[in-house]
Amino acid sequence: MANIGTHAPSLLTACNHHDKENSGFTLYNISNKLHLEFDHPFLHEKLFIGSQYGWLTVLDLHCEPTLFNPLTGESISLPSITTLPRVRPNHSVGGDIGSYFFRTTYRPESLFEDCAFDDCLREVTFKKVLISSNPSTFSSKFFAAALVGFNSKLVVSRPGESRWNLLREEERYMDIMFCQDGKLICLTDKRAILEVELKDDNFVITEMAAPFVKDNTDFNIYLVEDCAGRVLIIIRRYNFTTRPETNDVKVIKLIGGSRKENKWESVKSLDGQAIFVGTNAPVSLSKQDVCGDIKEDTIYFTDEWWGHMGGDEARRSPRDICAYNLISNSVEPCCPYDHEQCTWPMPVWVHLLNPK
Numbered sequence: 643m644a645n646i647g648t649h650a651p652s653l654l655t656a657c658n659h660h661d662k663e664n665s666g667f668t669l670y671n672i673s674n675k676l677h678l679e680f681d682h683p684f685l686h687e688k689l690f691i692g693s694q695y696g697w698l699t700v701l702d703l704h705c706e707p708t709l710f711n712p713l714t715g716e717s718i719s720l721p722s723i724t725t726l727p728r729v730r731p732n733h734s735v736g737g738d739i740g741s742y743f744f745r746t747t748y749r750p751e752s753l754f755e756d757c758a759f760d761d762c763l764r765e766v767t768f769k770k771v772l773i774s775s776n777p778s779t780f781s782s783k784f785f786a787a788a789l790v791g792f793n794s795k796l797v798v799s800r801p802g803e804s805r806w807n808l809l810r811e812e813e814r815y816m817d818i819m820f821c822q823d824g825k826l827i828c829l830t831d832k833r834a835i836l837e838v839e840l841k842d843d844n845f846v847i848t849e850m851a852a853p854f855v856k857d858n859t860d861f862n863i864y865l866v867e868d869c870a871g872r873v874l875i876i877i878r879r880y881n882f883t884t885r886p887e888t889n890d891v892k893v894i895k896l897i898g899g900s901r902k903e904n905k906w907e908s909v910k911s912l913d914g915q916a917i918f919v920g921t922n923a924p925v926s927l928s929k930q931d932v933c934g935d936i937k938e939d940t941i942y943f944t945d946e947w948w949g950h951m952g953g954d955e956a957r958r959s960p961r962d963i964c965a966y967n968l969i970s971n972s973v974e975p976c977c978p979y980d981h982e983q984c985t986w987p988m989p990v991w992v993h994l995l996n997p998k
Contacts, residue, residue, distance in 0.1 A: 649673070650936050651918050651925050651993040653944065653963065653977055654690065654698075669992065670977055672942070673934030684710060684717065690990040691768050693922035695776040698992065704739060705767045707788070709777060713994060718777055720786055723767055725805035726797065769794065772923050774820045774840065785840045787818055787826055796828060800842060809838065809845060819865040819924060827873065829865050835873065835896065851896055851904040862946065866917055866924040872896065874909065876919060876941060880962075888973050891941060891966040911968055912939045920944035922991045940967045942976055944989045961989060 652669040667685060669678040685700065692699030697709045699720070709718040723742070724731050730743040767790055774785040786799040788806065794815050797806035814831040821827055826838040833853035839846040850873075864876040873896040881889040893912070898904035914929025916936050920943060932938050945961035965976040 649931065650916070650927060650934075651693075651922070651991040652678075653989055654693070654992045655989045656685070656987055669994075672976055673936050675935060680712075682712065682715070684715070685712075689987045691921055692771040692773075693990045693992050694773055695778065696992065696994045697773070697777060698990070699771040699773075701768060705742075707768055707771055709773070711778070712992070714778075716778075720771065721799050721804050721806050726767065726790060727806075727808050728791070729767065767791065770818070770921055772818060772820055774824055774826070785820075785826070787820070787838075789815055789818060794831070798826070798838070798840065798845065800840070807845075810836075810847065816863045817865040819867060821867050821873075822871060827865055827867075829863060829875070851898075851906070864919040864924060866919060866926065868912065868917070868926045869915055869928040870913075874917075875906075876917070878943060878966075887962050888943060888964050888966065890971075891968070891973075893941075893968060909968070912941075914938040916940050916942065918942045918991045918993075920991055921946045921988065922993075925991060925993050937965065937967060939969050940965050942991070944991060946988055963989060 650671065650673045652671045654667060654669055656667050666679060666681045669680070670676075671678075685698075687703055688700040690698055691701055691707070696713060697711050697718075700708055700710055702708065705723045707720040707723070709720065710716070723729055728744060731739045732741045732743050733739060769789045769791075771786060771788040774787075775783065777784060783801045785801060788797050789795070790797055790806075795811070796809045796813065796815050796818065798809060799806050813828075813836075816829040816831055816833075818826060818828050824840070826840060827850070828836040828838060830836060830853075834849055835851040837848050837850045839848075861880065862878045864878070866874040866876055868874055875894045875896075877892040877894075878888055879890040879892075881887060893909040894906045895909050896904055897907050914932065916927040916932050916938065917940075918925040918927075919941065922944075927936065929938060942965050944963055963975065963977050964973050966973050
């Protein structure tokens with residue numbers, strides 16, 4: 643389901659956690675500017691690749707995905723990386739996994755290449771993981787969906803299933819999200835919108851909307867469901883000096899009642915809503931719930947530019963964490979400068995919920 647919030651999410655940053663002397667994490671609330679510093683051994687040497695319902699999705703050093711609740715300390719293992727179609731474990735003499743074999747294409751005749759545990763492998767495996775419902779409420783009765791690999795393929799896992807299933811091998815995807823009705827919405831690299839109805843025995847895929855106009859500039863694209871249930875596309879354009887910085891943002895919405903009637907329309911206002919996007923599931927706040935230093939008609943971004951993954955210099959580069967206001971068409975920082983310097987793992991919005 644989509645995250646329709648009644649309070650703003652917090653920004654989770656790790657103070658350059660590869661530096662053991664400065665380990666620790668901070669949750670920063672933009673609404674009231676409160677900082678909460680904490681530490682948890684489970685989060686050490688992890689990457690954040692998702693956030694939903696107060697749960698983080700993290701990758702460990704072996705690139706295994708796990709859900710973790712920072713409030714309760716609970717964790718739920720997701721299907722192993724070794725169940726991805728292009729990955730095989732390479733065991734040492736002692737039986738431990740020393741590295742992975744990775745096949746660059748899905749063709750059966752393709753050879754597997756040896757990949758050690760490093761940042762490159764993390765990028766060619768899981769990039770983003772989302773879940774269909776709150777694990778705190780529905781236990782293990784949720785679907786999981788993930789984007790994986792340089793070619794950004796879509797894999798899904800049914801409730802209780804121990805493997806990932808590849809959907810539409812020929813497609814590449816820009817973003818995914820679960821809607822309030824539980825359906826999975828996918829944005830392809832051809833800019834078409836697909837709807838995936840997830841069932842226990844099969845997956846039904848239909849096209850919701852024809853492609854919108856392509857944009858050849860450097861950008862990220864996000865899928866969002868707003869508080870009124872409308873599907874939005876947020877296009878985040880960058881300019882590059884020493885690092886990627888948000889330059890411009892465009893929002894379009896899907897209107898119509900059927901595949902033949904659906905069309906795209908430019909959006910100049912969010913009707914007072916505030917939206918938070920990044921590697922996390924998008925969070926939408928209604929105008930009535932926007933308060934404190936949160937601003938109406940504003941999109942809050944974290945930095946998820948994966949091209950900055952490798953090397954200590956890249957890890958210490960400041961992050962592009964900012965707010966874009968659609969009314970004034972302006973970009974401004976949305977967190978203190980020291981949070982922009984807390985660069986590794988990549989920051990993420992966390993919508994903390996009270997344990998049930």
